[in-house]
Amino acid sequence: MIYDLTLKIAYDYRSAVTDARHSLRVRPRSDRQQTVTDMTLTLAPLPDEAVEERDFFGNAVDAVVFHRPHRSLSVEMRARVRVDRPAVDLDRAPPLAELAETAFLHRDSGGEAPMHFLGTSRIVAPLRAVTDYAEPTLAGPGSAGPAILALTRQIKADFAYLPGSTDVRTSVAAAFAQRSGVCQDFAHVMIAALRAHRIPAAYVSGFLRTDPPPGRPRLEGADAMHAWVEAWLGDALGWVGFDPTNGIVAGDDHVVVAVGRDYADVAPVAGTFVTTGRQRTRHSVDMVPITEA
Template identity: 90%
Template sequence: MIYDLTLKIAYDYRSAVTDARHSLRVRPRTDHDQTVTGLSLTLAPLPDECVEERDFFGNAVDAVAFHRPHRNLSVEMRARVRVDRPAVDLALAPPLAELAEAAFLDRDSGGAAPMHFTGASRIVAPLAALTAYAEPTFAAPGSAGPAIMALTRRIKADFAYLPGSTDVRTSVAAAFRQRSGVCQDFAHVMIAALRARGIPAAYVSGFLRTDPPPGRPRLEGADAMHAWVEAWLGDALGWVGFDPTNGIVAGDDHVVVAVGRDYADVAPVAGAFVTTGRQRTRHAVDMVPIGDA
């Protein structure tokens, strides 16, 4: 499938920002099942410094700095992306215990290595109540793939999608306790549950198709940047995407922008700036299918 993507992020500051440095992670990734064929990034005002680079996890990063006073900042990313994400036979994954052992013994240290996604990170930490919640889902014998899919569907069934009920500062414990939130919260909850069993789990930031094919329901979380989970299912299957907000395996409706240990690694805009008073943020996403790949 081919998509035209537009992401617009805008900030309005009560007082002028006198100095700012930001790391932008808004450019979609090119990998084995997704290709970016065109892209533009527009910032206003123009930055005084701008460097394109890659972070440890292979995400595109635009490091920008502003040294002149400004009251507004806008970021607009436009891209054309081809997605061809084949279906995966989850039953081919090894059992949970074997998968966890394989992850523990893996000695790869690159950005996509399992070792980076099994322990606590800045946002995701072990939570005894959450581990107990997930245990019945993992109790059945057999492949880890169907068990992880069952957890994906269970989170979809047990948690209410309520925009505005949480924000980027909401902890995993709070989201789990209130059983509500948005895609970011559900991804963090699922990651915590998987890592507690030794299963490598990564946080994925990206886009979700807003106009589903005829006969399919509109997916939740499609009006803003979306988030889901990738679980490592062994050397044969590698990393596979699971979307707990919608209870599905990530497919051609999903476009990956950035991958990390949790949201702190992939925030679209991160950094520091000097100002006083509050700021207002606006965020808009448009994902238009234009044809089959």
């Protein structure tokens, strides 16, 4: 499947920003069964300094600096991405106890190593209520793969997708207690549940197809950047995506931009700037399928 992607993020500031330093994570990755064949990034105003680099997790980062005063900032990313993500046989995953032991003993220390996705991160920490919620679903003796998919569907069934009911500051505990939120909240809840059961779990930021194939329902969370989870299912299967907002395994409808321990690692725009007063932001995504080839 080939997509043309457009991401637009804009900020309007009440008072001029006199100095700003941002890290942008908006370029899709060329891995995880997807290839970027064309990509442009346009900023207005033009930054005074700009460096393209990779972070520890392999995400593309544009580090930009603005020294001149400005009252607005716009970021526009356009890309063409080919996605070929075959279906995964989840039954091939080892049982939960074996998977947890393998992850604990894994000696790889690179950015995609399971060891980095087992413990507390800046947003996700152990929460007894979440651990207990997932226990009946994950405690069976069978393969961990179907159990994780069952948890994905459980969150889809039990949580209401309500844009505006949470924001980026909403804690995992608050989202879990109110049983509502958006894709970011559901991903954080699922990550907390999986890590509590010693399953490496990563947060994924990306895009979701807005126009599904004929006969398939429109997926929730497709009008903005989307979030889902990757679980490490052993050396044979590696990282597999699960979308708790829609209760599915991530497939060709999903395009990965950045991977981290939680949202704090993959925020599209992060950094610092100097100004006074409020700011207003706008965010839009357009994901157009070009061909099924």
